[in-house]
Amino acid sequence: MPVQVLKERNSSKVTSITLGATKEQGGTRTGTITVGGEASLPFLHFEGEMPNKPVIAMEVVDRVPEEWNEELKAAFEGVMDSPAAWAKKSVEEFGADMIFLKLQSADPELGNSSPEKCIETVKSVLAAVGVPLAVVGCGIDEVDNKVIAAVAEACAGENLLLGFATQENYNTIVAACMVHKHTVIAQSPLDINICKQLNILISEMGLPLDKIIIDPSIGGLGYGIEYAYSIGERGRIGTLQGDKMLALPTLGTIGFEAWKAKEANVGIDEFPGWGEQAERGILWEAVTASALLQSGLDILVMRHPEAVKLVRKNIGDLMVPNSL
Amino acid sequence: MEIIGERINGMFKDIKQAIIEKDKTAVQEWAVKQTENGATWLDVNTGASAEDQMAAMKWLITTIQEVVDTPLALDSTNYDIIEEGLKLCKRPALINSCHADRYKIERVFPMAVKYNAKVIGLAMSEESGIPKNAENRVALAMELVAAADEFGLPFEDLYIDPLILPINVAQDHAVEAMETLRQVKLLSDPAPKTVVGLSNVSQRCANRKLINRTMLAMLMACGLDAAIADANDDELMEAAATARVIMNKEIYCDSYVDLFKSKKY
Structure with a gap:
């Protein structure tokens, strides 16, 4: 029976944004990454082009995150005390497209690192890898306003992806991005408005x-992922209908959300029916990522190398043009 | 929502004077003011009193385009004047307007296609005048839609005007216009666009602005896409922005009014 494929006519598309800067562009990256540009709902290649594949940024923390799951820590054994080595391993061994560096040690209770120390860390990671870098603070506004502004200045021209700008606190970081030519992450609390x-x-x-x-903002599998999905979808539909203020690539902190879940962490001894924790944790992260890919995420911030591997394969499969 | 700024019209004293004296000031001021307040189009009408209407139209177009790049709606009953005007327009223009009479359609639609212009099609003809009910207006709108198909004018480039009359003398017409809007949207796929000359609804009434903006919101709910209106009536523009949000055409944010004025719909 002949079937007529109904295609949406979209009037607009996601803005393409390039991250990182090569030597010629004023930075030191060996390559840049471009995200966005989608002219349809995710992976509907027959309705609109999707010129750039979603990328995976692997998370690196500037202190040893003792609170992480043992399985997760085992994957980075020997490099967790050195952000540069951790980043290098993530790129060279695990194929990270980008590094997402969290300057958590700036938190007064987690190390109280000075802005100078943070700059040193960022520079060491920049020296260790050639991929574009995202750098975010510890989450305390007063601290981050000093740290991120200092990093922006010290790394002027690198076109770092700096975060987070929020409705309550965006002036300093946005000004720093403007002056020193970086890109900003605008973070909102699961609220399209x-x-x-x-x-x-x-x-x-x-x-x-x-x-x-x-x-x-997203929720991990089992913790509001459907709500996160609907926000992403709403934003993309708005984008395709011509809303320029929403027509921007999106980032999701997958690893952070997935590994918060009880289901990713408890042992098989506690819940025999749930299977081995190691495999379950990896799948929890991979499934969170692949579900939210369908909501239109462009940058996935992930943790476990095995989950990264699974999701990279999933992205590869999804990027094959469908014949419809 | 497309607002076609109505202010550059020889019916207004300052514009009439400007045309006579070839003084660009008032024309350019209104071009900028309307654009800054969110006008998507600028209507250009020489008024009936200009001595040489062709020259006046050309002068107005050139004068406006010196200061803004907002597209123009050329408003004249003389199609030779519109055609000369179209040649000067830097961006695709809107022809205001064409009755549903065959001889007018044959003059206007091929011209619109040739100059990549859009057309306001009135749901009235010389023979019928303004029909009393929605049914007859829709029938005339259908003739315009069929003509668009015949002459190769994209349906979305045809703006059907259901015609609204002053509320104080023709109170029964407004509901017919609203019903016409609803039905016009079903005539083709993609549907034609719709437009009204909004200020007409409040001619010689008290509370003009209140009537205008109430009418606009109600018409938008029936499928109105554009209005020839006072783009500098802030409350009108705010009502249009709000109606879009309420109709879920625009995702809400606190700055939605500013966004409506800064962005063209």
């Missing part, structure tokens, strides 16, 4: 829209 408003506030300061990556 605040997401849009924050993009307006940031662009009103004068940062061009092609310098903003959205972090709409």
Whole structure:
């Protein structure tokens, strides 16, 4: 029976944004990464082009994250005390497209690292790997405003992806991105209205829209993932209908959310029916990632190398043009 | 929502004076002011009193395009004047307007296709005048839609005007116009666009602005895409922005009014 394939006519697409800068562009990266540009809902290649594949940024923390699951720590054994070595292993051994460096030690209770120390860490990671870098602070506004601003200045021209700008705290980081030519992560709390408003506030300061990556916030599998999905979908539909203030690539902190789940962490002794924890944790992260790929995420921030491997294969399969 | 700024019209004293004296000031001021407040199009009408209407139209177009790049809606009953105007327009223009009479369609639609222009098609003809009910307006709209298909004018480039009359003298017409809008959207796929000359609804009424913006919101709910209106009536623009949010055409954010004015729909 002949079937007519109904195709949506979309009037707009996601803005393409390039991260990192090579020597010629004023930075030191060996290559840049471009994300965004989608002209359809995710992976509907027959409706609109999807010129750039989603990328995986592997998370590196500037202190040994003792609280991480043993399985996770085992994957990075021997390099966790050196962000540079950790990043190098993530790129060379595990194939990370980007590094997502969390300057958690700036937190007064987790090391109280000075901005100078943080700059040193960022520089060491930049020296160790050639891929573009995202750098975020410890999550305390007053601290991050000093640390991220200092990093932005010290790494001027690198086109780092700096975070997080929020509705309550965006001036300093946005100004730093403007002056020192970086891209900002605009983070909103699973709220499409605040997401849009924050993009307006940031662009009103004068940062061009092609310098903003959205972090709409996500929930891990079992912890609000469907809500995160619907926010992503709503944003993409708005984008395709011409909403320029939402037409920006998105980032999701997959590893952080997935590994928070009880289901990723408890041992088989506690729940015999759940199977081995090691495999389960990896799958929890991989499934969270692959589900949210379908909501339109462009940058997946991940932790476990095995989960990364699974998701990379999934992305490869999804990027094959469908014949419809 | 496309707002076609109505202010550059020889019916207004300052524009009339500007045309007579070839003084660009008022024209350019209104071009900028309307654009800054969110006008998607600028209507250009020489008014009936200009001595040489062809020359006045050309002068207005050139004068406006010196200061803004907002596309223009050329408003004249003389199609030779519109054609000369189309040649000067830097961006695809809107022809305002064409009745549903065959001889007018044959003059206007091929011209629109040739200059890549859009057309306001009135749901009235010389013979019928403005029909009393929605049914007859829709029938005339259908003739315009069929003509668009015949002459190769994309349906989305045809703006059907259901015609609205002053509420104080023709109160029964407004509901017919609303019903016409609903039905016009079913005439083709993609549907034609829709437009009204909004300020007409409140001619010689008190509370003009209140009537205008209430009418606009109600018409938008029936499928209105564009209105020839006062783009500098802030409350009107705010009502249009709000109606879009309520109709779920625009995702809400706190700055939605500013966004509506800064962005063109």
